[in-house]
Amino acid sequence: MMQSLAGRVVLVTGATSGLGEKLATDLAAAGAGVLLHGRNPEKAKDRIEKIADTTGNPQLAYYNAEFSSLEDVRRMAEDIRADQERIDVLINNAGIGPGRRGDNRKLSHDGHELRFAVNYLAHFLLTHELMPLLRTSDNARIVNVASGAQQAIDFDDVMLEKGYDGRRAYSQSKLAQVMFTFDLAEELDGTGIAVNCLHPATLMPTTMVLETDFFNTTMDSVEKGAEAVLRLAASPETHGESGRYFEGKTPATADAQAYDKGARERLRMISRQLAGYADK
Numbered sequence: 001m002m003q004s005l006a007g008r009v010v011l012v013t014g015a016t017s018g019l020g021e022k023l024a025t026d027l028a029a030a031g032a033g034v035l036l037h038g039r040n041p042e043k044a045k046d047r048i049e050k051i052a053d054t055t056g057n058p059q060l061a062y063y064n065a066e067f068s069s070l071e072d073v074r075r076m077a078e079d080i081r082a083d084q085e086r087i088d089v090l091i092n093n094a095g096i097g098p099g100r101r102g103d104n105r106k107l108s109h110d111g112h113e114l115r116f117a118v119n120y121l122a123h124f125l126l127t128h129e130l131m132p133l134l135r136t137s138d139n140a141r142i143v144n145v146a147s148g149a150q151q152a153i154d155f156d157d158v159m160l161e162k163g164y165d166g167r168r169a170y171s172q173s174k175l176a177q178v179m180f181t182f183d184l185a186e187e188l189d190g191t192g193i194a195v196n197c198l199h200p201a202t203l204m205p206t207t208m209v210l211e212t213d214f215f216n217t218t219m220d221s222v223e224k225g226a227e228a229v230l231r232l233a234a235s236p237e238t239h240g241e242s243g244r245y246f247e248g249k250t251p252a253t254a255d256a257q258a259y260d261k262g263a264r265e266r267l268r269m270i271s272r273q274l275a276g277y278a279d280k
């Protein structure tokens with residue numbers, strides 16, 4: 001699998017910590033050109049130097065964006081389009097965890113519920129804005145790093161104004177990623193671009209897990225999660241797969257709402273509206 005990554009151009013969002021940092025390191029070690037997204041240039045500089053030192057791969061580029069701002073996501077996509085001829089693999093990984101019990105609801109820069117905005121909507125916009133570069137690749141792949149934590153979206157209260165709970169916010173944003181994956185796979189059918197999503201591994205010891213008090217334990221390694229993501233990003237084993245949800249390396253069934261075409265259409269309409277595509 002790692003051989004097939006040499007020379008591929010891969011963008012990883014949230015590449016400065018946890019799973020994303022591990023993915024960027026493994027991709028660089030496999031000889032891919034890695035585009036690392038982060039939101040903190042100093043932290044990113046440190047991570048990139050470390051990855052270049054350990055892998056000897058100088059083909060690393062950094063792109064900065066705060067994902068709670070759609071304008072910033074759009075600007076980053078413009079920067080990438082200006083610099084790069086193609087993207088072979090897009091790994092939508094950045095995310096905010098459930099937080100701590102009793103946390104207040106937070107809003108994004110644009111006034112949207114924060115986890116919906118960062119975990120889902122920013123990636124919805126980024127993926128669409130990078131589509132011209134993905135279309136330039138042969139057999140491009142998109143991997144949405146979702147989660148087994150999924151909760152149906154209440155379309156009367158998408159922004160969770162009533163009865164806010166961090167775990168619910170996280171879980172609805174992760175289900176939105178799954179619904180987006182299924183929807184986009186239908187849209188991209190016949191284009192050669194594959195899109196899949198997964199629960200990478202359970203309770204990996206990353207910042208979002210270590211800082212939450214919803215679970216006071218860790219379970220799987222970050223290595224295990226990275227292996228499952230890279231399998232969807234590059235393995236010949238998953239060639240031709242699209243529109244599927246996996247738990248680790250195993251095909252799995254997502255929350256029932258993900259299979260409801262009407263619900264997916266509602267989410268798509270809302271997302272297009274919020275992302276500024278409604279009239280196009």
Ligand SMILES: NC(=O)c1ccc[n+]([C@@H]2O[C@H](COP(=O)([O-])OP(=O)(O)OC[C@H]3O[C@@H](n4cnc5c(N)ncnc54)[C@H](OP(=O)(O)O)[C@@H]3O)[C@@H](O)[C@H]2O)c1
Nearest residue numbers: 014016017018019067093094095147202203204206207208
């Ligand atoms: N850990 C698990 O057990 C687990 C299980 C299932 C799914 N996942 C999924 O795996 C993915 C990676 O999470 P992780 O476990 O590696 O957690 P993590 O270590 O907390 O990493 C989250 C990443 O997202 C970035 N990020 C957070 N808020 C952002 C914002 N507003 N704008 C831009 N970037 C932002 C972080 O940037 P900084 O480096 O600047 O903080 C970091 O790179 C997430 O999508 C998560 O839902 C994780």
